[in-house]
Structure formats: C-alpha cells, structure tokens
Amino acid sequence: MIVVIFRIGIDDTDTSSGYCTTFVATLLLEEALRLGFEIIDFPHLVRLNPNIPYKTRGNAAVALILKGEIEKVEILFKKFEEICEGLIDEKADKPNPVMAFYNGDQELLREFYNRCLVSEISIEETMGLARKLGIKFLALRGVRGLIGAIAAIGANLDEFTYELLAYRDPNDKGRERGLSYAKVLEMDRLFKKYTFHNIDEGKKRILITPHGRDPVLVGIRGSDPDKLIEAFKFLGIQAQRWLIFKTNQGTDAHLKEAMKNENFARYGVIYEEAKIKDRPKVMPGGHVILDCLIKGKHAEALVYSESGAMNKLARYLHEGDLVRIGGGIKEIGASKMTINVERIEILSLSDVYLRKRPVCARCGSRLKSAGSGKGLICKNCKIEIPFEFHILTKIERPLMEGQVLLPPPRSRRHLTKPIEGNYQGIRKEFSLDYFYSKFLFPQKESVVNLS
Numbered sequence: 001m002i003v004v005i006f007r008i009g010i011d012d013t014d015t016s017s018g019y020c021t022t023f024v025a026t027l028l029l030e031e032a033l034r035l036g037f038e039i040i041d042f043p044h045l046v047r048l049n050p051n052i053p054y055k056t057r058g059n060a061a062v063a064l065i066l067k068g069e070i071e072k073v074e075i076l077f078k079k080f081e082e083i084c085e086g087l088i089d090e091k092a093d094k095p096n097p098v099m100a101f102y103n104g105d106q107e108l109l110r111e112f113y114n115r116c117l118v119s120e121i122s123i124e125e126t127m128g129l130a131r132k133l134g135i136k137f138l139a140l141r142g143v144r145g146l147i148g149a150i151a152a153i154g155a156n157l158d159e160f161t162y163e164l165l166a167y168r169d170p171n172d173k174g175r176e177r178g179l180s181y182a183k184v185l186e187m188d189r190l191f192k193k194y195t196f197h198n199i200d201e202g203k204k205r206i207l208i209t210p211h212g213r214d215p216v217l218v219g220i221r222g223s224d225p226d227k228l229i230e231a232f233k234f235l236g237i238q239a240q241r242w243l244i245f246k247t248n249q250g251t252d253a254h255l256k257e258a259m260k261n262e263n264f265a266r267y268g269v270i271y272e273e274a275k276i277k278d279r280p281k282v283m284p285g286g287h288v289i290l291d292c293l294i295k296g297k298h299a300e301a302l303v304y305s306e307s308g309a310m311n312k313l314a315r316y317l318h319e320g321d322l323v324r325i326g327g328g329i330k331e332i333g334a335s336k337m338t339i340n341v342e343r344i345e346i347l348s349l350s351d352v353y354l355r356k357r358p359v360c361a362r363c364g365s366r367l368k369s370a371g372s373g374k375g376l377i378c379k380n381c382k383i384e385i386p387f388e389f390h391i392l393t394k395i396e397r398p399l400m401e402g403q404v405l406l407p408p409p410r411s412r413r414h415l416t417k418p419i420e421g422n423y424q425g426i427r428k429e430f431s432l433d434y435f436y437s438k439f440l441f442p443q444k445e446s447v448v449n450l451s
C-alpha cells in the first residue's frame with residue numbers, strides 16, 4: 001500500500017452548462033471520501049484565458065488535491081467515466097470530459113498554467129508535457145480538455161478567492177431557482193465586505209445564479225469560506241450538495257501574467273501601456289474604438305457598448321493620454337492589432353484645450369476674423385482689434401490619473417478583480433465543514449433553511 005498526495009485535474013468542454021465541471025468534481029470528491037481519500041485542500045476552480053473561442057463557458061477547469069492509496073486511484077477514474085456517461089450528448093460534439101492524475105512536483109506545471117491564462121496552447125504540446133511528466137489521463141472523447149485539466153493541476157493560486165457552489169438534483173431541469181432580486185440584494189448588503197459580484201445594480205440582475213439548466217443553484221464568490229456559508233444560509237434555498245472551491249476568480253491572474261511577457265498573438269491576453277493617438281471613434285451601436293500605439297505597434301482597442309461606464313468614460317480619452325489597457329487580442333496583422341478591452345487604467349492625462357476667439361468687451365458676441373492678417377472685428381459694434389488671437393480654455397474631463405475603468409459586474413470576466421472592495425481570500429484549512437452532501441452526510445444538519 002503506497003500512500004501519496006496527488007492532484008486530479010478535470011475539464012469538460014460543455015458549452016451549454018458551464019458549471020458541469022464543478023458538479024462532476026463535486027460528485028468525484030464525494031466518491032473519493034467514500035473510498036477513504038483525505039482532502040488536502042479546497043478543490044481548485046481555475047479559470048483560464050477568457051479569449052479562447054472554443055472554451056467551455058467561462059473556461060473553467062477543476063483540480064482536486066487528495067491523499068490516499070495510489071492503488072485506489074483507478075476506482076476514481078472508473079467513477080469519473082460513470083459520472084460523465086450521462087453527460088455526453090451523442091448528437092453534439094460536446095462535452096469531451098478529461099480527467100488527469102499527477103503526483104509529481106506541481107512546480108513543474110506552474111509555467112504551463114501561467115501560459116494557459118494568457119495564450120492559446122496546442123494539444124500537441126500538452127500531450128508532450130503529459131508524456132514527459134508521466135501524467136496519466138482518461139479522455140472520454142476528444143483530448144482538448146487535457147489542456148484545462150493539466151492547467152488546473154498546475155494552478156498555484158498564490159492569490160485566490162472562494163466560491164460556494166450549491167447544486168440541486170441534476171434531474172431537476174427547471175429554470176426556477178426560487179431567488180428574488182430583493183433577497184439577493186439584501187444578502188449583498190449584509191455580506192458586502194466578504195462577497196462580490198452578487199448582483200448588477202444597474203440592470204437589477206442576479207449574478208449568483210446561472211441561467212441554463214445545469215445543476216447549479218447558486219455560486220457565491222467571496223473572501224472567507226465561513227462567510228460564504230452564512231450568506232448561503234441567509235438565502236434559505238434547498239440544495240442536495242454544496243461545496244466551497246478555492247479559485248483564481250476575481251484576482252486578475254491573467255492580467256498579472258500578461259504584464260510579465262508580451263502576448264502579441266491571436267487570443268493573447270495583454271496588459272500594456274497604450275498611447276492614445278486620436279479622438280475616440282463612436283460606432284453606430286455605441287462601441288468605442290481607441291486608436292493607440294502599444295510598444296510601437298498600431299492598435300485599435302474596442303470598448304463595447306456593454307461595458308457601461310467604461311464605454312462612456314473612454315469617450316473622453318484624448319490624443320496624448322497614456323493608459324494601460326487589459327484585454328484580449330482579437331486579430332493581429334503585421335501593422336495593426338485589434339483588442340477587446342476589459343480594463344483601462346489611466347496613467348497620465350494630457351491637457352486638452354478648447355481654442356476660441358475672444359468675445360467683444362462691449363456686447364459679448366464672439367469676435368470674427370476681419371480678413372487674413374487684418375485682426376478681429378465685432379460685427380455688431382464694428383470694434384476692431386488689429387491682431388488675431390485665441391483664448392485657450394482647459395477642458396475638464398471626468399477622468400483622473402490612477403483611475404481604473406471596468407465594465408459593470410454583469411459584463412466582467414470571471415477573472416476580473418472587483419474594484420468594489422478587497423476580496424482576497426483569507427487562508428483557511430479545508431475541513432468537511434465546507435462540504436455538504438445529503439447522500440454522504442445524511443445525519444449532518446444541512447445549513448439550508450428548509451422551512
């Protein structure tokens with residue numbers, strides 16, 4: 001009997017129900033406990049490069065960190081296959097569930113994870129890495145999920161937040177989750193210090209529930225696992241299972257990584273200084289295009305109308321302003337790139353002046369040119385000034401140096417760090433207090449309010 005600490009990475013490319021990966025992970029963790037494995041840390045819910053088009057919704061993968069008999073890992077693989085059987089839609093090409101196992105040095109996968117945050121990784125490279133490090137995996141259809149599964153194993157989560165995910169019976173495919181905006185708003189008010197992205201106040205929208213038919217009831221994000229349980233309890237909804245994950249959500253992990261290296265390639269994440277070259281162009285539909293120069297390269301930065309205040313404020317940018325733009329490269333050519341903007345930080349603002357002719361001292365009307373080289377004239381009073389000049393008025397703009405522009409919560413990336421407070425996760429040891437399953441712990445009192 002050999003006891004080891006190991007990591008299981010799971011990725012599932014289902015697009016219609018983005019939380020399936022966490023649900024599969026929850027079921028697998030339940031099985032791991034039945035088999036006598038010890039849980040070493042919160043499961044890791046890892047978001048990767050949000051610009052990859054074939055991603056699962058939200059591009060999430062999960063890693064479980066366990067300790068136990070290596071001989072029993074085979075049973076976990078079998079259980080994974082069993083769980084996923086029901087998920088695979090033969091008619092669609094999704095999902096393509098992959099489970100990977102690794103008990104080597106996590107450090108060796110750190111760079112791989114970091115690159116998965118900011119660039120597009122090929123499956124060939126990933127297969128090569130798996131071979132080199134002896135990562136065992138099971139791919140139930142395509143192998144694309146291996147990228148996320150290995151990245152999740154490699155995610156070091158130096159900075160992290162938590163998310164409590166609660167699930168209903170997976171056979172219950174209703175859309176109703178029994179939560180009103182008023183209730184979630186009340187929860188948000190009470191737990192504002194510890195939870196984030198609960199609601200979008202502008203559109204009065206609930207952000208803690210998915211809209212699809214997946215088994216997730218709610219996902220509450222925040223800094224303290226105990227407060228997440230309190231917030232969940234406050235909502236008073238019934239769940240079959242709930243589990244708290246440690247995650248890179250709300251940490252700007254991708255932008256921090258982008259600052260270290262240039263990722264000037266298709267789908268690359270950038271966080272670079274940009275010099276504004278021209279007046280922002282407002283397109284029909286309200287999208288704003290910022291013409292700028294990034295490391296000597298011409299760029300068109302797109303600020304979509306869905307970006308709310310960021311879109312409105314970006315219109316006040318001006319030639320000569322220096323900003324730092326975070327986002328993904330949509331297209332890149334030899335002379336130009338197009339960027340989808342997700343964050344703008346204002347570094348320095350140029351002085352912008354309005355240049356006007358002076359007004360007449362007697363009647364107050366604007367002076368006109370009296371002809372080339374002939375000075376100015378008031379057409380009312382016929383008063384002449386023998387030379388031409390202008391008055392410069394500095395334009396005040398609703399922008400400040402150091403200001404960060406973000407879309408409203410409803411349009412943010414999972415990885416986006418909220419600006420509403422500090423939600424960096426506090427370190428806590430995992431315990432079974434952070435996991436509830438009515439099947440695994442039938443006697444344990446569910447924290448949900450069943451009244």
Ligand SMILES: [Zn+2]
Pocket residue numbers: 360361362363364365378379380381382383
């Ligand atoms: Zn006059």
